[in-house]
Each structure stands twice: as C-alpha cells, then as structure tokens.
Amino acid sequence: MILLWATQLVVFDLGGVTGHPDHDQATRAALAAATVRVDRARQWEAIAAHASQSADNPVLRRRLELLDDRESLRALR
Helix, strand or coil: CCCCCCCCCCCCCCCCCCCCHHHHHHHHHHHHHCEEECCHHHHHHHHHCCCCCCCCCHHHHHHHHHHCCEEECCCCC
C-alpha cells in the first residue's frame, strides 16, 4: 500500500488579504488540520536545561498555557 501525504498547505494569514470571512475560515480549517499534539512536560524540561531560555518568563508560560498541548505548524516567507 502506498500512502501519499500532502507536504504543503497554503493559506492566508488570519484575516486574509482583504478580511473576507471565507479566507479567514479557510485559514482556520487549515490550521486545525495542521495541528499537532506536543508534550509540554518535555518542553519545560528542555527550557530548564538551556540557560538561554527562561522558565520564569511569564509571557512564555502564558503562551504555552494558552496553547495547551497543541501547536500549529506554519512556514511563512
């Protein structure tokens, strides 16, 4: 059996070019499809292991809390 996977997904930024609701919805659907679950415990261990990262950074902490265990994959040019 051969499975083919899409390697790229092109969407607008939220709000699109003109703010058209269809563009915004297409982006939301694409981001939902391109979401992966992550292990935040491992991420916090990695942050603590690097002096350049700050485990006491309230902005970083809040960002990770809001994202919960999900990250959206994005590649911007």
